[in-house]
Ligand SMILES: CC(=O)N[C@H]1[C@@H](OP(=O)(O)OP(=O)(O)OC[C@H]2O[C@@H](n3ccc(=O)[nH]c3=O)[C@H](O)[C@@H]2O)O[C@H](CO)[C@@H](O)[C@@H]1O[C@H](C)C(=O)N[C@@H](C)C(=O)N[C@H](CCC(=O)O)C(=O)O
Ligand SMILES: Nc1ncnc2c1ncn2[C@@H]1O[C@H](COP(=O)(O)OP(=O)(O)OP(=O)(O)O)[C@@H](O)[C@H]1O
């Protein structure tokens with residue numbers, strides 16, 4: 001039996017009306033999902049205010065309400081708890097409710113604009129290969145040991161996080177790697193978790209629809225490091241402009257990694273080919289199966305994290321050389337006619353620039369680089385012209401198309417992307433709203449030895465239009481089309 005006052009441990013309370021010694025069944029922040037004897041936490045969100053649903057939750061039989069503003073009318077038999085910050089309170093309560101699972105395993109959070117999924121997933125793979133039972137909370141999937149579950153967010157809500165962490169502990173997981181998004185930090189989804197370490201990848205333009213400006217976006221990321229405990233390590237990318245800023249106020253043990261600057265962990269890229277990278281990590285040379293300069297950073301962060309968690313250097317290097325790319329991250333296939341089709345989740349200007357830059361450094365001759373790309377609807381609009389500029393500048397041909405238009409008009413999104421194309425690059429571009437047709441056209445245009453990049457959707461297996469998702473898989477489609485066209 002779980003008692004209300006036990007889950008309120010460490011939650012700063014402003015006011016309590018009623019009995020806190022009552023037994024509770026569950027906690028929920030959505031009035032549509034509450035039931036008898038649950039606790040309803042009212043959150044003032046971005047679309048609506050949970051405080052408006054307090055009465056509805058009480059009608060459904062909840063035993064307690066946690067809120068920032070007490071309702072004018074209270075109901076006998078229901079306990080009302082006023083807190084300063086409902087999201088923070090929810091996170092603390094979630095942790096208590098599941099008996100603080102984050103203290104029973106080593107939890108590492110990875111934050112930054114790009115590279116979170118890659119680093120978290122490959123750490124999960126590396127620790128699994130090293131013989132540990134590992135856990136993963138990522139954009140693509142959730143892993144509890146070897147059991148795979150679907151992910152709905154990059155960083156789920158605090159109840160979901162703690163629920164899975166508890167399942168992980170019960171399944172014998174000793175290391176869990178999780179992505180920590182800026183939305184997650186801002187909405188306190190990770191508050192109250194005990195992290196053994198935090199990793200910063202990099203910071204560039206994204207989500208400026210949600211965060212007021214770049215500074216606010218940066219400061220939210222920094223907050224994650226500010227909240228790490230003394231016992232944790234804080235690992236930052238010293239080559240990133242904001243790498244130092246992240247660790248400015250942390251009390252955790254500070255470490256850095258870099259390719260260009262002085263750092264605790266260093267990498268040198270000796271070769272960069274379609275077969276992989278030849279790296280020198282802390283003076284040891286190794287071939288890895290991943291491609292692209294940015295993956296040298298990801299692998300170095302993985303190396304450092306594994307070492308900080310206590311693995312042996314040689315074992316880590318040996319395991320790193322066996323790691324393969326994550327679904328939809330520079331996933332490629334070379335066709336019969338030697339056309340290289342690459343699918344990559346680059347959906348930010350920086351990621352797109354990196355991926356195209358990498359392909360251009362590997363390109364050997366006059367082969368065409370045909371890029372198919374779009375931008376998501378109901379997301380940051382400022383990145384659209386930037387991505388249009390980068391795609392047209394760094395490719396020989398570009399087809400602008402749709403990427404989850406959501407509730408927006410796909411043609412209007414494409415027009416905004418086109419606005420970033422410089423006049424001298426116009427002739428390289430065309431626009432085809434239907435993504436499948438766009439990929440087909442790229443395949444038709446491609447001749448022997450050419451390269452096709454399909455950017456933005458990576459591992460996604462759907463296209464979302466007006467709230468409806470239909471099956472769509474870039475990698476599957478491009479492979480089928482190349483075969484159908486005998487290429
Ligand atoms: C903008 C945003 O981040 N929204 C998240 C937020 O919702 P919200 O608080 O804004 O919800 P709201 O609709 O305004 O409702 C407010 C409150 O009223 C409650 N409510 C509402 C209606 C009702 O009838 N009864 C009721 O109780 C809601 O449950 C909620 O608690 O909190 C919810 C619960 O945690 C999230 O599911 C939801 O994610 C939405 C679906 C989303 O799309 N989020 C994306 C942008 C996101 O979080 N992305 C990041 C990664 C981005 C990246 O790195 O690229 C992620 O970590 O996934
Ligand atoms: N270290 C890096 N620096 C810059 N770009 C990167 C880096 N790692 C990966 N990328 C690029 O960014 C894309 C997204 O990578 P990944 O999925 O690992 O990032 P993420 O941080 O998890 O993104 P999201 O916030 O959408 O979950 C990749 O497909 C690749 O193009």
Ligand SMILES: N[C@H](CCC[C@H](N)C(=O)O)C(=O)O
Nearest residue numbers: 347375376379403404456457
């Ligand atoms: N986590 C990101 C993913 C964007 C992927 C892109 N394919 C899109 O749908 O915009 C977001 O939800 O903003």
Ligand SMILES: [Mg+2]
Nearest residue numbers: 116117139154
């Ligand atoms: Mg991710």
